[in-house]
Amino acid sequence: MKIAVVGCTHAGTAAVVQIATEHPEATVDVYERRGDISFLSCGIALYLEGTVTDPQTLFYASKESLEALGPNIHVHLRHDVLSVDAKHHSLAIQDMTNRQKYSATYDKLIVSTGSYPVVPPIQGVSVPRVLMCKNYDDALAIKATAQNARRIAVIGGGYIGVEIAEAYSRIGHEILFINGVHHLLSHYVDVPLAKEVEAELGRHGVDAHLQEVALKFDSDQDHVYITTDKQEWQADLAVVCVGFQPMTELVDGQVNMNADGSIHVNDYMQTSSPDIYAAGDTVAVHFNPTHRDAYAPLATNAVRQGKLAAINLFGNKVRYMGTQATSALRLYDKTLACTGLTLARAQKAGFDAAAVDLVDHYRPEFMPSTARLSMRLVYDRSNRRILGGQLFSQYDVAQSANLLSVMIQNHNTIDELAYVDMLFNPYYDRPWNYLNLLGQKAVEQADATK
Secondary structure, three states, rough: EEEEEEEOOOHHHHHHHHHHHHHHOOOOEEEOOOOOOEEEEHHHHHHOOOOOOOOOHHHHOOHHHOOOOOOEEEEEEEEEEEEEEOOEEEEEEEEEEOOOEEEEHHHHEOOOOOEEEEOOOOEOOOOOEEEEEEOOOHHHHHHHHHHHHHHHEEOOOOHHHHHOOOOOOOOOOOOEOOOOOOOOOOOOOOHHHHHHHHHHHHHHEEEEEEOOOEEEEEEOOOOOOEEOOOOEEEEEEEEOOOOEEOOOOOEEOEEEOOOOOOOOOOOOOOOOOEEEOOOOOEEOEOOOOOOOOEEEEEOOHHHHHHHHHHHOOOOOOOOOOEEEEOEEEEEOEEEEEEEEOHHHHHHHOOOOEEEEEEEEEEEOOOOOOOOOEEEEEEOOOOOOOOEEEEEEOOOOOOHHHHHHHHHOOOOOOHHHHHOOOOOOOEEEEEEEOHHHHHHHHHHHHHHHOO
16 A cells, blocks of 8 residues: 655654554655654743753654654655645645655545644734744744843743743743733633633743733844733744644645634544545544534644554544543643633533532641642533533642543543542542542532522
8 A cells, every 4th residue: 555644743653653563565655844753842842941951852753763664664854745636646746955846646645734833913923033833943943032032022822822931931031921812721721720820920920911912013133012902012032822723725625624724534534535534733633522523733632643544544443532632731830731621612612511619738738748729620510521620739630630531531420520439548639539529519519509
């Protein structure tokens, strides 16, 4: 079988490794327009703050390592696929080094082209001293430019914006943080936990303006000027990170897509064109809380989808389980972890949703130390199923989000969370685990409103 893989970051890399391992007889041609593959963009903030000193370590695969998997693996860097002809199973390709164009055929195609950083409709967004944040080149540019920057403006209140604001505040920069279209981390948490994150940033000197919308950028040799709907700000550098959008124009009109431009795939990562599979930031996930397509560009989704696409090229046999978009963020010495729907998103999706909040300590006060936990559980009042969870603490709550993710996927209820068996040891929790207590509070609330 002759397989083409277009795009090689997380999903593409996972697909190639799977094919080489299980089907070494297959010929695989990888086309990547960049000169590198497999960059962990989630490590950019770690590089900016100095935790990661060598950005090269953020690459977990290379042309050489993939081609070493077998003689039939061919990785073509700086090769741009100009068009796909699904009917004739062919690609139009340009070698970006010598500008030569040629065509190639395939039996099966995996589209794993990834995503673009969203360029907001802000006047002057491309002026000097205003940078985007997505790939290796962006990381180098931001790091280099910041060397002589005292005051850095960060525009965008998602995970990347928060991580960059934290990273630069750790190493002594003054941070101006602007976000105003939605509340902070609105895809992940509701207002109560967003306020706690905002307070944590403030305690570390981040000057947050979270009810302002950036409208215009201008710059001179030394500064950037940000005009918002309220005032004008001056900084030495601005980093814009307001989200991502799928890179799918290559197959536009040839496979079914969603309104947001993401590719719709079936349970086997197969598109509406039977010999084209797709994975990663280019596709919509099957979002289990709503049982609908959703766009959730996370590396965890990409590696699962890439592996599944590679398996199912040879016959659809392993179903995609979908996702709860479970994620976590390290913020100074605290962890924010979440899964599923926020209350706002659940209500927007049409659920008769409610939320319960609980603040507690994760283990007994007689221990030498403990830590405060802030938790929120979102559930459906009509059937008591868990829809989402949010946790924030100095204690590592990341695995608790994973547990809630499994419960959402398995359609568990607040009643089951209230009494599900969990270990007790004073080093780790109370006789009632804090998630049991969160479930019990949800049960009390739900019963009181019957």
